[in-house]
Amino acid sequence: MSLEAVLARIDADLENSTNRLLELLRIRSISTDPAYKSECDAAADWLVKDLQSLGVDAQKRPTPGHPMVVGHVDGDGPHVLFYGHYDVQPVDPLNLWDRDPFDPALEDTKNGKVIRGRGASDDKGQLMTFVEACRSWKAEHGSLPCKITFFFEGEEESGSPSLVPFMQENADELRSDIVLICDTGLFQSKTPAIVTMLRGLLGEEIIITGPNKDLHSGMYGGVARNPIRVLTRVLASLHDDTGRITVPDFYDGVHELDPDMAAQWNALNFDHGTFLGDVGLGLPAGEVGRTPLEMIWSQPTCEINGINGGYTGDGFKTVLPSLASAKVSFRLVGDQDPLKIRENFRAMVRGMIPSDCQVAFKPHGASRASVMATDAAEFEAARGALSDEFPDAAAFVGCGGSIPIAGHFQNITGVNPMLIGFAKDDDQIHSPNEKYDLDSFHKGMRSWARILDAVARK
Ligand code: BES
Numbered sequence: 090m091s092l093e094a095v096l097a098r099i100d101a102d103l104e105n106s107t108n109r110l111l112e113l114l115r116i117r118s119i120s121t122d123p124a125y126k127s128e129c130d131a132a133a134d135w136l137v138k139d140l141q142s143l144g145v146d147a148q149k150r151p152t153p154g155h156p157m158v159v160g161h162v163d164g165d166g167p168h169v170l171f172y173g174h175y176d177v178q179p180v181d182p183l184n185l186w187d188r189d190p191f192d193p194a195l196e197d198t199k200n201g202k203v204i205r206g207r208g209a210s211d212d213k214g215q216l217m218t219f220v221e222a223c224r225s226w227k228a229e230h231g232s233l234p235c236k237i238t239f240f241f242e243g244e245e246e247s248g249s250p251s252l253v254p255f256m257q258e259n260a261d262e263l264r265s266d267i268v269l270i271c272d273t274g275l276f277q278s279k280t281p282a283i284v285t286m287l288r289g290l291l292g293e294e295i296i297i298t299g300p301n302k303d304l305h306s307g308m309y310g311g312v313a314r315n316p317i318r319v320l321t322r323v324l325a326s327l328h329d330d331t332g333r334i335t336v337p338d339f340y341d342g343v344h345e346l347d348p349d350m351a352a353q354w355n356a357l358n359f360d361h362g363t364f365l366g367d368v369g370l371g372l373p374a375g376e377v378g379r380t381p382l383e384m385i386w387s388q389p390t391c392e393i394n395g396i397n398g399g400y401t402g403d404g405f406k407t408v409l410p411s412l413a414s415a416k417v418s419f420r421l422v423g424d425q426d427p428l429k430i431r432e433n434f435r436a437m438v439r440g441m442i443p444s445d446c447q448v449a450f451k452p453h454g455a456s457r458a459s460v461m462a463t464d465a466a467e468f469e470a471a472r473g474a475l476s477d478e479f480p481d482a483a484a485f486v487g488c489g490g491s492i493p494i495a496g497h498f499q500n501i502t503g504v505n506p507m508l509i510g511f512a513k514d515d516d517q518i519h520s521p522n523e524k525y526d527l528d529s530f531h532k533g534m535r536s537w538a539r540i541l542d543a544v545a546r547k
Pocket residue numbers: 211212245246247248272273274290454488489490491492493
């Protein structure tokens with residue numbers, strides 16, 4: 090079967106495939122907000138219909154949360170499972186968007202054409218690169234080169250509460266020879282990447298209560314304990330002056346990078362000046378003595394993602410608040426144990442709370458880091474296929490973000506997933522004005538066609 094013909098069809102169909110993606114992007118599938126439940130359902134329905142139009146036996150599968158979409162199609166080659174997520178992040182702050190996030194469009198920018206809208210990059214655009222590659226293959230050859238299972242989730246951006254039970258209950262159906270996940274990025278515009286290390290994630294909310302009501306800070310200030318002061322002391326103590334995280338035993342299970350990997354990463358010549366310069370910064374802020382790539386890929390973090398308390402509206406109010414809270418997340422690497430870290434973190438915080446204040450904790454997910462062994466033949470096949478499509482050869486890289494399903498595949502169906510994606514660092518995922526380069530979409534489709542061809546032949 091000719092790959093060239095499939096690639097040519099992908100090129101010729103680009104306007105139509107872009108329009109199909111725009112249709113999916115118009116559906117407001119924000120998974121974390123219950124107000125959008127029916128929209129999540131609608132996105133699942135759209136995908137089921139789209140897969141059925143490719144001859145895939147696809148169904149919307151209920152869960153206690155948002156539905157999964159599972160589809161199967163027969164083919165000769167190895168059995169490939171493809172995963173992507175159809176849910177998106179909330180759009181606020183809406184005033185920072187230059188267009189309605191759910192009225193997506195193709196825009197001309199100084200760096201070429203982009204598809205602008207919530208989910209364009211994370212992850213609807215990426216998910217559709219694979220579906221579209223299959224569409225062109227099917228149109229050209231009447232069948233697909235591999236047996237394929239499609240697996241789309243609608244809760245990835247809200248911690249995937251239904252995922253593990255669903256995967257366990259349907260483990261036989263989700264078993265495959267190869268797992269492909271499209272939810273990551275290129276290393277650089279010209280350099281595609283296969284992610285071999287993903288960080289885990291632990292989320293914790295701290296809620297500190299002091300006085301039993303808000304107080305006048307003139308009447309009570311100085312004598313009454315201010316929970317914001319208690320909270321900020323706690324938060325300021327989470328790192329020492331060298332950038333190390335101070336939670337007891339936090340670094341248990343963090344391994345130094347092996348020299349081979351360190352050499353590979355050094356050879357990537359990562360330009361941290363541009364990486365930080367693009368977001369208006371210049372000084373790496375992680376642990377002293379670490380390279381920027383280590384800070385993002387192989388070292389753990391502790392970040393404060395939000396703080397609440399007191400009067401934050403316009404103007405000024407001399408209030409001594411009753412309550413202060415913060416959301417804190419830890420990115421985890423190696424064999425760090427999220428549950429042990431949660432316990433140690435809570436004990437450390439409790440130890441800093443004065444006896445007339447209270448602290449409560451709310452957990453927000455806990456996943457371990459995962460490392461993908463790359464010795465299976467399909468990793469080399471995919472690396473070759475990506476290198477054929479892009480100017481530079483594909484790199485094996487780490488990823489600072491977290492995709493817990495990678496570890497679930499390892500544990501439940503025993504497959505090391507291949508994480509391949511076409512997003513760029515400036516896609517503004519989770520932020521206002523999210524975009525996906527038309528070139529990412531186009532090369533993404535072409536890459537999947539090449540990868541399917543390569544793994545079918547191997
Ligand atoms: N697609 C991202 C993961 C990602 C982020 C890949 C950055 C490459 C670069 C994914 O949808 C995501 O945002 N995951 C969450 C984790 C989840 C448990 C909420 C994350 O990393 O914060």
